[in-house]
Amino acid sequence: MSDERKELSILLGYWLKHNGEHAEEFREWAGKVPATQKEVADLLRLAVDKMLESNGYLQKAKAILEKGK
Secondary structure: OOHHHHHHHHHHHHHHHHHHHHHHHHHHHHHHOOHHHHHHHHHHHHHHHHHHHHHHHHHHHHHHHHHOO
């Protein structure tokens, strides 16, 4: 694997972990939002969904990259 591909593989792993950590934080904060701010909580939960969707794409990219070793 070339140096750039190795670096990208490492970065993809980092981004996956980092996004997962952020998604968990968003989920926690959505649970702390007062009932009077339901729209805020809903948007935070939507952000979690989109972050996890994004991670799906990153995971596929990492798998394809590593398959081509």
